[in-house]
Amino acid sequence: MGDILYIGGIILKYLLWDFDNTLAYRDGMWVSTIYELLNEYGYNHISMKDIRPFLMSGFPWHSPEIAHEDFFKDKHWWEYMNEYFSSILQKLGIEKTIANIISENIKSKYLELNKWYLYDDTIYCLKRTVEKGYKNIILSNHVPELKELVMNLGIIDYFVKVYSSADLGYEKPNIKIYEKILKDLNAVESITMIGDSYTADIQGAKSAGIDAILVRKSNDHNYDKYYVSLKELADCI
Numbered sequence: 295m296g297d298i299l300y301i302g303g304i305i306l307k308y309l310l311w312d313f314d315n316t317l318a319y320r321d322g323m324w325v326s327t328i329y330e331l332l333n334e335y336g337y338n339h340i341s342m343k344d345i346r347p348f349l350m351s352g353f354p355w356h357s358p359e360i361a362h363e364d365f366f367k368d369k370h371w372w373e374y375m376n377e378y379f380s381s382i383l384q385k386l387g388i389e390k391t392i393a394n395i396i397s398e399n400i401k402s403k404y405l406e407l408n409k410w411y412l413y414d415d416t417i418y419c420l421k422r423t424v425e426k427g428y429k430n431i432i433l434s435n436h437v438p439e440l441k442e443l444v445m446n447l448g449i450i451d452y453f454v455k456v457y458s459s460a461d462l463g464y465e466k467p468n469i470k471i472y473e474k475i476l477k478d479l480n481a482v483e484s485i486t487m488i489g490d491s492y493t494a495d496i497q498g499a500k501s502a503g504i505d506a507i508l509v510r511k512s513n514d515h516n517y518d519k520y521y522v523s524l525k526e527l528a529d530c531i
Contacts, residue, residue: 308479309423310499311453312466312489313434316509316524317420318412318447320404324349327404328379331396332388340386348382355435358465358494371438371460372401405439407446419524420452426531432456433475433487435465435494466491467498476502488527492517 311317322329322342328349329342350356353375354365366374376397383393423430430453434440440458444450457475464471479485487506489495492515499506506519509527513520521527 307426307428308485309428309430310433310475310485310487310504311430312487312491312495313432313436313440313444315490315511316488316495317416317432317449318410321409321411324404326409327400328382328396331399331403332383332386335392335396337388344386345382348385352378352382355459355465355494358435358468361470362460362463362465376400401437401439404437405443407443410443410447412447412449413524415523415525415528417449417452419528420449422528422531424452428531429454431475433466433471435459466494467501469498469501472499472502472504476504 314320314323320326325342325346328345329340332338332340332345354360354362357365369377376394379397379400380390380393383396384390388396420430432440432444432453432455434457436458437443438458438460440460441450441456444453444456450456455478459465459471462471462474464474466472476485485504487495487499487504488509489506490508490510492508492511496506496508496515496517507527508517508520509524510522521530
């Protein structure tokens with residue numbers, strides 16, 4: 295699980311966790327969110343297949359090389375994203391006024407708790423890490439309400455901190471987001487990143503000198519520190 299840093303006789307061991315598709319997941323993510331709202335407003339002719347191509351770019355994590363200050367251009371997170379979503383809806387044939395109304399409801403629809411699920415092995419693994427003396431931290435490319443979501447899912451007590459990229463001003467794998475975490479903790483030797491994205495979580499962390507573990511997704515890169523599930527990872531701690 296990486297190196298251990300001794301400070302004043304105390305062993306400091308930190309685990310950085312990705313959130314989406316590592317600890318939890320939402321049904322259909324953004325595509326489903328927009329699709330559900332369109333149906334509520336009577337636009338039943340638009341399918342998820344119609345929506346999906348428009349969501350392949352435009353989020354801040356699609357441009358991780360750009361700092362939020364430059365990406366959002368003086369707008370707050372949801373203000374920018376609501377305009378982005380409205381533009382997509384208009385391209386799908388929705389009149390601008392209605393598109394604006396629908397886009398303003400995307401935040402609440404996306405965060406509906408009944409659409410979010412923990413993986414079956416998430417709590418098992420988190421309990422195991424705490425028992426072994428690790429301090430868990432979430433570091434995720436996510437919305438500003440990530441901490442609230444973690445709390446509502448009932449797992450906040452397993453974490454000492456929750457960092458969303460929306461608050462840090464950069465997206466993984468940008469090295470600057472990892473540097474901010476290292477500055478906060480001041481313990482580079484004691485940190486291991488755990489996530490499902492080889493690019494954002496593995497390459498991003500390692501570029502900052504942080505050890506990293508890949509989980510869940512197929513190990514297409516034959517990465518040596520890989521576990522198919524958090525259950526498998528927990529049993530090796």
